[in-house]
Amino acid sequence: xxxxxxxxxxxxxxxxxxxxxxxxxxxxxxxxxxxxxxxxxxxxxxxxxxxxxxxxxxxxxxxxxxxxxxxxxxxxxxxxxxxxxxxxxxxxxxxxxxxxxxxxxxxxxxxxxxxxxxxxxxxxxxxxxxxxxxxxxxxxxxxxxxxxxxxxxxxxxxxxxxxxxxxxxxxxxxxxxxxxxxxxxxxxxxxxxxxxxx
Amino acid sequence: xxxxxxxxxxxxxxxxxxxxxxxxxxxxxxxxxxxxxxxxxxxxxxxxxxxxxxxxxxxxxxxxxxxxxxxxxxxxxxxxxxxxxxxxxxxxxxxxxxxxxxxxxxxxxxxxxxxxxxxxxxxxxxxxxxxxxxxxxxxxxxxxxxxxxxxxxxxxxxxxxxxxxxxxxxxxxxxxxxxxxxxxxxxxxxxxxxxxxxxxxxxxxxxxxxxxxxxxxxxxxxxxxxxxxxxxxxxxxxxxxxxxxxxxxxxxxxxxxxxxxxxxxxxxxxxxxxxxxxxxxxxxxxxxxxxxxxxxxxxxxxxxxxxxxxxxxxxxxxxxxxxxxxxxxxxxxxxxxxxxxxxxxxxxxxxxxxxxxxxxxxxxxxxxxxxxxxxxxxxxxxxxxxxxxxxxxxxxxxxxxxxxxxxxxxxxxxxxxxxxxxxxxxxxxxxxxxxxxxx
Numbered sequence: 001x002x003x004x005x006x007x008x009x010x011x012x013x014x015x016x017x018x019x020x021x022x023x024x025x026x027x028x029x030x031x032x033x034x035x036x037x038x039x040x041x042x043x044x045x046x047x048x049x050x051x052x053x054x055x056x057x058x059x060x061x062x063x064x065x066x067x068x069x070x071x072x073x074x075x076x077x078x079x080x081x082x083x084x085x086x087x088x089x090x091x092x093x094x095x096x097x098x099x100x101x102x103x104x105x106x107x108x109x110x111x112x113x114x115x116x117x118x119x120x121x122x123x124x125x126x127x128x129x130x131x132x133x134x135x136x137x138x139x140x141x142x143x144x145x146x147x148x149x150x151x152x153x154x155x156x157x158x159x160x161x162x163x164x165x166x167x168x169x170x171x172x173x174x175x176x177x178x179x180x181x182x183x184x185x186x187x188x189x190x191x192x193x194x195x196x197x198x
Numbered sequence: 199x200x201x202x203x204x205x206x207x208x209x210x211x212x213x214x215x216x217x218x219x220x221x222x223x224x225x226x227x228x229x230x231x232x233x234x235x236x237x238x239x240x241x242x243x244x245x246x247x248x249x250x251x252x253x254x255x256x257x258x259x260x261x262x263x264x265x266x267x268x269x270x271x272x273x274x275x276x277x278x279x280x281x282x283x284x285x286x287x288x289x290x291x292x293x294x295x296x297x298x299x300x301x302x303x304x305x306x307x308x309x310x311x312x313x314x315x316x317x318x319x320x321x322x323x324x325x326x327x328x329x330x331x332x333x334x335x336x337x338x339x340x341x342x343x344x345x346x347x348x349x350x351x352x353x354x355x356x357x358x359x360x361x362x363x364x365x366x367x368x369x370x371x372x373x374x375x376x377x378x379x380x381x382x383x384x385x386x387x388x389x390x391x392x393x394x395x396x397x398x399x400x401x402x403x404x405x406x407x408x409x410x411x412x413x414x415x416x417x418x419x420x421x422x423x424x425x426x427x428x429x430x431x432x433x434x435x436x437x438x439x440x441x442x443x444x445x446x447x448x449x450x451x452x453x454x455x456x457x458x459x460x461x462x463x464x465x466x467x468x469x470x471x472x473x474x475x476x477x478x479x480x481x482x483x484x485x486x487x488x489x490x491x492x493x494x495x496x497x498x499x500x501x502x503x504x505x506x507x508x509x510x511x512x513x514x515x516x517x518x519x520x521x522x523x524x525x526x527x528x529x530x531x532x533x534x535x536x537x538x539x540x541x542x543x544x545x546x547x548x549x550x551x552x553x554x555x556x557x558x559x560x561x562x563x564x565x566x567x568x569x570x571x572x573x574x575x576x577x578x579x580x581x582x583x584x585x586x587x588x589x590x591x592x593x594x595x596x597x598x599x600x601x602x603x604x605x606x607x608x609x610x611x612x613x614x615x616x617x618x619x620x621x622x623x624x625x626x627x628x629x630x631x632x633x634x635x636x637x
Binding site for chain 2: 058060061104106107108109110159162166178179180
C-alpha cells in the first residue's frame, strides 16, 4: 500500500484536495513526484487511491493522507445525493410536448468510477452539468422507449420511467449511479418545462 | 502492548466500517432501484450512524478507557459484518444492527455489551451463528498480534468457545479450533491457557479443548443409550487420540464423580451399566461373562472387574460363578429345557450354558429355590415335578412305571412315592367329586 494517515496540514500549498465548487461530483488526478505528497479528504467525500503497484485503497474517513509511493492516481467522489431536474424539450421529441423529471442520483458502486470514468486523462472533473447532459439524453431515450402516454396515472408513468432510466443508466458511463425518479412533468403542465423548451 | 492493541483495533474499526458501508450503499442503491423507500431510509439511517461509529480519543480521560471503547466498537462491528454476511441486509437485520450500535454507544462495559448483544441476536434463529462468527472475527483480529488477551477479551473468547461447543462436539482438537478461529495453534494456546481462570468449565490441554458441562451431557447421553462407552470408539468419533479422551474424562470426574474409567478402555457409571446389563440378562435369562463380554465388545476379564462393583445395583439378576441369571425367568427357562421330560441331568444344563457341571448345579439349585418346590435337585439330576406328576398319573392308569421314574425311585424312593401317593389321593378326590355330583 502506498498511503498512510498524516498529520493535519494548514498550508494549502502542501496538500492536494478536490475543487470545492459544489458542482464538482468527481475529481481525478494523477499525483506525480514533483507535487505535494499529501492529500485531503473531506467528510462529504471519499477518495480512491490507485498505487503504482495497482492496488486500490479506499479513503472513507476524512483527514489527511500521505502518499509515499508515486505516481498514484487519486479520485475524489462527492457522496451527497444529487437532486437534479432534467428536461427534454418538445423539439427533441416526436410529440407535441416536452418532458421533465426530478431525479435523485445515488452512487452505487463507487469503485467503478476509478476503473471507468477517471482513467480518461491525467486530471479532470465530472461536474453536475456533464451528468445532467447525459441524463437528458437518457431521459429522452426512456420517454421514447416506454411510449409515454400523459393521460395514464402519474404514479404509473413515474414507475415506468424510473425503471427505464435505471436500465439505461447501467448502459451509460453513469453506470456507477442509480436514480430515483421522484416526479415527471409535461410541458403543458408547468412553467419550468415551458422555460426549458424556450 | 496496549499500543499494539490500540492500533490494531483502530485499523480494524476503520476498515470494517468501510466494508460495511459499501455493502449498505450497494443495498441502498438496490432498494432505490426497486423503489423500496422504507428500506432505503433505514439504510441511510444506519449508514449515517456508522459514519460516526468510532470512539474519539479526546473524549476519554485515560488511554485505557479509550482502548476499552475501541474494543466495544470493534466487537460490535465484527457482529454487524457477520450479521449482514449471514442474514443479508433487510429491515429486520437493520433494526438489529441499530440496536447493537445503540448499546455500544451507551458505553456499557464489555461483559454487559456481550450479554446484551447475545440477547439481541438470539431473537432470531440465525443469531447464534452470527454471534459465533462475530466473536471469531474479533478473536482472529487480535490472536497472534498480542501476546496475552485482556480479561474482557478473554470473555469474548469464552463466549465464542461456548457457542462453538454448543453446536458440536464437546471436546475438540486444538488444531481444529485454531482453524475454526482462523489462528495459529501456538498463538491460540497462548490465549487459551488462561481460560480456565475465567471459566473453570473449560478444559484447556496441549492438544485439546473441552467444555466440562457439554462433555458431561455428551457422556450421559451416550451412557443412557448404550450403558457404557468404549474409549477407542469415542476417540475415533472425536478424532482424538484415546489418551486425550481418557485424560479429559478423568478431569470430568470433578463434576461427574460416579463416572468410572476402567483400565483406560471403558467408561461407565455403575448404576447405568447395571441397568444395561440387567436388560441383556432379562433377554438372555442365563448368560456367561464370555457372552456378555462379546456383546459389550470387551475382554471377559474386564467384565468380571466391572461387575464386581456394578452387581450391587442389580435388582433381578443373580451371579453364580461367572454366569448372570435373571431370577424372575430362570424357572420358566429351565422348564423349557425339560420339555415333556421329568428329569434332566445337570450336565445338560452345563452344556447349554457352556459352564462346568458345578456351576450348572448351582444354577439349578437357584432355580429350585425360586420354583416353590416345582424343581428338585437330586445329586446330578434335576427333577421337574409337574412333568413327573403328569407322567405318574398316566403310569397309575396304565400300571407301568416309566424307566426314568423307576430309576429315580431306586435312588430316591421317598420323592417318587410321595408323588405317587399325592396322585392317588388326587384321583380319589376326583372320583369322590364325580360320585357326589351323581354322574
